[in-house]
Amino acid sequence: VSVGAEQKTVPRVPLSRERVLLSAVELADASGIEAVTMRRLAERLGIEAMSLYHYVANKEQVLDGIVDVITETINDRVERLDGVSASVDWRAAARRRILTAREVFLEHPWAPRVFESRTDSSAQVLRYHDGLIGILRDGGFSYDLIHHALHALGSRALGFSQELFDPAADGGAPDPAMLDAMAGTYPKLVGMLREVAHVDPGSTLGWCDDQTEFEFGLDLLLDGLENIRRRA
Amino acid sequence: VSVGAEQKTVPRVPLSRERVLLSAVELADASGIEAVTMRRLAERLGIEAMSLYHYVANKEQVLDGIVDVITETINDRVERLDGVSASVDWRAAARRRILTAREVFLEHPWAPRVFESRTDSSAQVLRYHDGLIGILRDGGFSYDLIHHALHALGSRALGFSQELFDPAADGGAPDPAMLDAMAGTYPKLVGMLREVAHVDPGSTLGWCDDQTEFEFGLDLLLDGLENIRRRA
DNA sequence: ACCTGAACACCGTTCAAGT
DNA sequence: ACCTGAACACCGTTCAAGT
Numbered sequence: 340v341s342v343g344a345e346q347k348t349v350p351r352v353p354l355s356r357e358r359v360l361l362s363a364v365e366l367a368d369a370s371g372i373e374a375v376t377m378r379r380l381a382e383r384l385g386i387e388a389m390s391l392y393h394y395v396a397n398k399e400q401v402l403d404g405i406v407d408v409i410t411e412t413i414n415d416r417v418e419r420l421d422g423v424s425a426s427v428d429w430r431a432a433a434r435r436r437i438l439t440a441r442e443v444f445l446e447h448p449w450a451p452r453v454f455e456s457r458t459d460s461s462a463q464v465l466r467y468h469d470g471l472i473g474i475l476r477d478g479g480f481s482y483d484l485i486h487h488a489l490h491a492l493g494s495r496a497l498g499f500s501q502e503l504f505d506p507a508a509d510g511g512a513p514d515p516a517m518l519d520a521m522a523g524t525y526p527k528l529v530g531m532l533r534e535v536a537h538v539d540p541g542s543t544l545g546w547c548d549d550q551t552e553f554e555f556g557l558d559l560l561l562d563g564l565e566n567i568r569r570r571a
Numbered sequence: 572v573s574v575g576a577e578q579k580t581v582p583r584v585p586l587s588r589e590r591v592l593l594s595a596v597e598l599a600d601a602s603g604i605e606a607v608t609m610r611r612l613a614e615r616l617g618i619e620a621m622s623l624y625h626y627v628a629n630k631e632q633v634l635d636g637i638v639d640v641i642t643e644t645i646n647d648r649v650e651r652l653d654g655v656s657a658s659v660d661w662r663a664a665a666r667r668r669i670l671t672a673r674e675v676f677l678e679h680p681w682a683p684r685v686f687e688s689r690t691d692s693s694a695q696v697l698r699y700h701d702g703l704i705g706i707l708r709d710g711g712f713s714y715d716l717i718h719h720a721l722h723a724l725g726s727r728a729l730g731f732s733q734e735l736f737d738p739a740a741d742g743g744a745p746d747p748a749m750l751d752a753m754a755g756t757y758p759k760l761v762g763m764l765r766e767v768a769h770v771d772p773g774s775t776l777g778w779c780d781d782q783t784e785f786e787f788g789l790d791l792l793l794d795g796l797e798n799i800r801r802r803a
Numbered sequence: 804a805c806c807t808g809a810a811c812a813c814c815g816t817t818c819a820a821g822t
Numbered sequence: 823a824c825c826t827g828a829a830c831a832c833c834g835t836t837c838a839a840g841t
Contacts, residue, residue: 354805377834389835390806398834455687455733464735465757472759482766486779491788493732500725501687501733503696525697527704534714547718556723559795560788586824609815621816622825630815 354384356394360404364447367405372449375401402453403461409450410463413440413498417470429478430561436471437557440498451499464497471496480568488564495557512536512546586616588626592636596679599637604681607633634685635693641682642695645672645730649702661710662793668703669789672730683731696729703728712800720796727789744768744778 362384367375377398381388395401417436427435444450468489475485494500513532522529536546594616599607609630613620627633649668659667676682700721707717726732745764754761768778 376832378832386805387807389808392835393805452688454735456684457735462756465753465760469757469760472763476759476762482763485763486767487784487787490732490734490779490784491791493788494735497735500722502722503686503689503726503729521697524694525701527708528697528701530708531704531714531717535718547722552719552722555719556725556792559723559792563791563795608813610813618824619826621827624816625824 354386354390354394356404359384359391359394360401360408363401363405364408367449367453368447372453375405377401403457403459405450405453406457406461407463409443409447409454410461410467410497413443414463414466414470416440416443417467421470429474429480430565432474432478433471434557434561436474437496437498438554440467441553442498444497444499451494451501454494454497454499455501467497478568480564481571484564484567484571488560491560491564492557495553495560500553500556586618586622586626588636591616591623591626592633592640595633595637596640599681599685600679604685607637609633635689635691637682637685638689638693639695641675641679641686642693642699642729645675646695646698646702648672648675649699653702661706661712662797664706664710665703666789666793668706669728669730670786672699673785674730676729676731683726683733686726686729686731687733699729710800712796713803716796716799716803720792723792723796724789727785727792732785732788 359380363375363380366380366383370379377391378388380401381391384391391401395404417439420432420435420439472485472489475488476482480488489496513536518529518532591612595607595612598612598615602611609623610620612633613623616623623633627636649671652664652667652671704717704721707720708714712720721728745768750761750764
């Protein structure tokens with residue numbers, strides 16, 4: 340079938356809010372979140388920009404919808420774990436849920452910024468938290484402690500921690516010449532970088548591994564919560 | 572002196588990069604961060620938009636500069652504490668530094684979003700971290716543990732934790748009728764909200780106090796770090 | 804109902820030109 | 823050196839109009 344024939348004979352998948360939002364995620368994956376404009380999104384769907392307004396009220400709803408799409412993927416994966424988790428303690432179940440959610444964010448590196456820009460709560464995010472609260476509740480937490488725990492975890496509960504500055508630069512070791520130049524102004528910082536950057540020079544992961552750091556922070560919080568729970 | 576006379580006789584404070592950035596912070600304080608456009612910022616300074624490009628290369632530099640201005644304020648305040656901190660243990664010194672920094676963010680509620688949107692590192696933020704690293708180092712931390720600690724603290728080291736969704740709605744208790752409607756879909760979440768929202772019904776702070784939650788998360792992390800430090 | 808085309812009110816930024 | 827005016831390439835969104 341030639342392209343020309345296809346254009347005439349194959350019926351278009353009918354447009355829908357769902358298809359608009361899925362397309363927005365694909366566009367962000369392919370070209371970055373700044374490429375997600377109403378005009379470019381419409382172009383990708385083969386319609387005019389104004390036609391989008393039949394499926395979403397405005398661009399904010401597109402971004403809200405992106406959050407829902409991503410978190411729905413997360414929920415699909417973590418809820419498959421819950422059946423297996425019944426026999427496991429709360430800490431292992433919570434840890435596994437969070438690290439599974441994190442895998443989805445690793446597939447959409449632009450997504451944390453979108454999540455942090457939202458102010459309306461998403462139905463899928465509520466569903467994710469509902470499941471996490473269930474795990475803590477079954478583990479013997481009071482609702483009061485669960486509430487504190489969710490605030491303490493923040494975005495870590497969902498599987499990401501937005502790094503301040505240079506998340507990409509963490510991959511490569513800092514330039515020794517640059518460190519020399521900075522040593523006068525930031526003596527302690529440079530002291531740290533000089534030592535930490537050389538701990539494992541042969542590592543292919545680079546001197547600073549995102550996954551390790553995420554798990555370190557997560558375990559610190561989970562351990563602390565377990566201590567409080569046990570004392571209560 | 573009449574306004575008309577003033578316009579002719581009083582020499583304008585000469586424009587500078589510094590004055591542009593200070594004005595950007597004032598504009599964000601007054602009208603929100605979305606009001607900080609090149610055109611509106613220029614208007615506020617009594618010049619045309621294009622004149623701004625003599626002081627900054629582009630709008631990204633304005634946002635980078637805003638981060639520097641805010642963090643400079645923080646550094647001014649926390650470095651005044653450091654003299655007094657000499658006799659204090661690392662935990663108290665770090666806690667005081669962070670809670671002092673937090674006060675500045677409470678004065679600029681739009682600032683966390685700007686910080687999290689930056690990708691270049693700021694000289695003032697490096698200076699802030701240098702001081703914090705010094706406190707931990709004096710407290711007996713290895714550079715390796717300090718490195719993990721900074722990642723675990725994330726933006727909490729600087730005094731803020733970006734809440735996901737509804738940070739403003741936390742002030743008022745959730746609507747009981749809405750909770751009833753949500754109970755079927757989110758049973759555990761509603762269970763938590765029903766209990767936690769009624770713990771202190773007479774409190775003027777509302778059922779969920781930002782400061783309390785921030786300190787809870789911060790102490791959880793600091794306690795965990797102290798445990799690791801002591802074991803090492 | 805679904806989609807469009809023209810237009811509006813804004814952006815950030817360029818360029819060449821003024822003093 | 824500092825500042826400007828006109829223009830360009832883009833936004834999100836309105837409106838009235840088409841099928």
